[in-house]
Amino acid sequence: MRSCVALPNKAVILQRFFSAACLGAVILFSSAANSQSESGADQLRQFVRNSKTAEGDFVQQQLRAPKANEPQDKGLKVVRQTQxxxxxxxxxRFIWDTQKPYEQKLIADGKxxxxxxxxxxxxxIRPAGQALAATPAAILFGEASLDQHFDLVEGEARLGMQWVALSPKKDPNVKSSNDLPYTKISIGMANGLPKALELIDGLGSVVLVTLDKIQLNxxxxANRFTFTPPAGAEVLRLN
Structure with a gap:
């Protein structure tokens, strides 16, 4: 059985990873050939601008470097995986529905x-407010204002994707720009679709979210994002 962790901490973890982000999703694109010729940043902007709704599957992995007493040639080790x-x-509005190894949902209904x-x-339950405004979740699930919160830096091509790094704006008027828990946020684009998100925190911990079976628009x-706790459930309301 899973250990019981304080739920506010769980909410923060899930919100970080995909939220919105996550976690993940995709775009009205012209053709695969055209998308492949575009930069990762251009593909990401087009996706955010043109995708109104989407759904798909995700796999989320928490990775760490090998410890001193472990083989150093094995690369990053998967210490936790959900899907x-x-x-x-x-x-x-989004639903991040974790189904394995346990069932847990993060739901944003706009309020x-x-x-x-x-x-x-x-x-x-807590107010959405500005909590999602400049987080990775907002990239995929928020309003089409990506350049308002991030500078997009073209990265390398690897794993069949064109990667783009997102650097939070250094704008003192954007409160959340300094509140992100990650030192590096990268998105892997392929054929106009975000296929992976890579999040690295200050301790070197890596979260990799891969997206699959994406359906656009x-x-x-109308009630898809409405959630009512079942009878007998404990409900905690946070300000």
């Missing part, structure tokens, strides 16, 4: 952020 399904609708933990039968029911 599930995401859905989003701009602006600011509040809800973390539902099935094992604990517990929902934590799907029709979503």
């Amino acid at each position: 599930g399904h995401f859905v989003f609708q701009r602006p600011g 509040q952020l809800i973390l539902w933990d099935k094992d604990l039968n517990q929902a934590t 799907v029709n979503l029911p």
